[in-house]
Amino acid sequence: MSKLRVAVLGAKGRIGSEAVRAVEAAEDMELVAALGRGDGLEALAESGAQVAVELTTPASVMDNLDYCLRHGIHAVVGTTGWTDERLARLNAWLDASPGTGVLIAPNFSIGAVLTMKFAQIAAPYFESVEVVELHHPNKVDAPSGTATRTAQLIAQARQKAGSAPAPDATATALDGARGANVDGVPVHAVRLRGLLAHQEVLLGAEGETLTVRHDSLHHSSFMPGILLGARRVVTTPGLTFGLEHFLDLN
Numbered sequence: 001m002s003k004l005r006v007a008v009l010g011a012k013g014r015i016g017s018e019a020v021r022a023v024e025a026a027e028d029m030e031l032v033a034a035l036g037r038g039d040g041l042e043a044l045a046e047s048g049a050q051v052a053v054e055l056t057t058p059a060s061v062m063d064n065l066d067y068c069l070r071h072g073i074h075a076v077v078g079t080t081g082w083t084d085e086r087l088a089r090l091n092a093w094l095d096a097s098p099g100t101g102v103l104i105a106p107n108f109s110i111g112a113v114l115t116m117k118f119a120q121i122a123a124p125y126f127e128s129v130e131v132v133e134l135h136h137p138n139k140v141d142a143p144s145g146t147a148t149r150t151a152q153l154i155a156q157a158r159q160k161a162g163s164a165p166a167p168d169a170t171a172t173a174l175d176g177a178r179g180a181n182v183d184g185v186p187v188h189a190v191r192l193r194g195l196l197a198h199q200e201v202l203l204g205a206e207g208e209t210l211t212v213r214h215d216s217l218h219h220s221s222f223m224p225g226i227l228l229g230a231r232r233v234v235t236t237p238g239l240t241f242g243l244e245h246f247l248d249l250n
């Protein structure tokens with residue numbers, strides 16, 4: 001059986017360098033390119049890659065995906081910064097490249113995917129819900145892509161259930177004290193040396209609270225999800241948003 005030809009973009013970064021090692025170690029994959037900033041995207045097409053694993057920065061990801069889709073290269077994307085406007089542009093490129101697949105995974109770790117699922121299930125049963133994400137201080141964006149997605153999923157679940165807005169009598173507050181408002185859900189971002197990637201979903205009702213917490217302690221936590229994404233995206237044309245769709249959790 002021929003091996004899946006995989007390239008890594010952002011290969012010298014924190015998660016990219018771990019992904020290079022994971023692809024090299026996967027028996028059914030061949031690492032055909034490991035590209036950093038300044039290497040030039042021509043090397044990607046020349047490598048014959050079937051799948052590009054995109055782990056760069058919000059400033060670089062769109063140009064890289066544009067290139068991939070113009071060359072019929074599938075993509076597994078962990079890079080953050082997804083807005084409705086960016087998704088619309090990506091979908092237009094996908095329309096022009098039928099048969100090509102893109103997976104955007106706000107988080108590749110199984111625990112984080114399950115945290116989002118559990119939060120969605122629990123959210124309609126509690127009056128209050130807030131998200132706290134905690135990351136290393138070198139992270140360039142806040143709140144995290146995972147926290148943003150978690151809040152969006154919570155908001156969707158509450159809207160579907162007809163939940164009332166969470167109670168909050170705050171009359172005065174310093175800017176930022178109540179976090180960012182993501183679809184009505186407060187999201188708080190902590191940046192702390194020593195941490196990697198962590199998230200708590202806090203839920204409260206009369207007389208009880210529930211906390212769903214996930215900790216990524218090492219970048220290895222993201223690797224099974226990246227490898228699964230690469231294997232599945234080649235037979236899944238169009239846009240898939242969220243690894244849960246490849247885990248049959250829906």
Ligand SMILES: NC(=O)C1=CN([C@@H]2O[C@H](COP(=O)(O)OP(=O)(O)OC[C@H]3O[C@@H](n4cnc5c(N)ncnc54)[C@H](OP(=O)(O)O)[C@@H]3O)[C@@H](O)[C@H]2O)C=CC1
Pocket residue numbers: 009010011012013014015016035036037038055056057058060064077078079080081105106107108109145222
């Ligand atoms: N979905 C998930 O599960 C996860 C997602 N992430 C996300 O992945 C992204 C990267 O995170 P992290 O590894 O910590 O960040 P790093 O800054 O450590 O790595 C990013 C790397 O990409 C390089 N780069 C920038 N532009 C390009 C380009 N055009 N082509 C090739 N390489 C480029 C950077 O080079 P230079 O240093 O020269 O700028 C750097 O080496 C972030 O958006 C982060 O949130 C991270 C972990 C898990």
Ligand SMILES: O=C(O)C1=N[C@H](C(=O)O)C[C@H](O)C1
Pocket residue numbers: 080106107108135139140143144145146147196197198
């Ligand atoms: O930058 C990181 O480190 C991470 N980024 C992703 C995010 O923004 O959600 C995933 C994980 O939290 C690690």
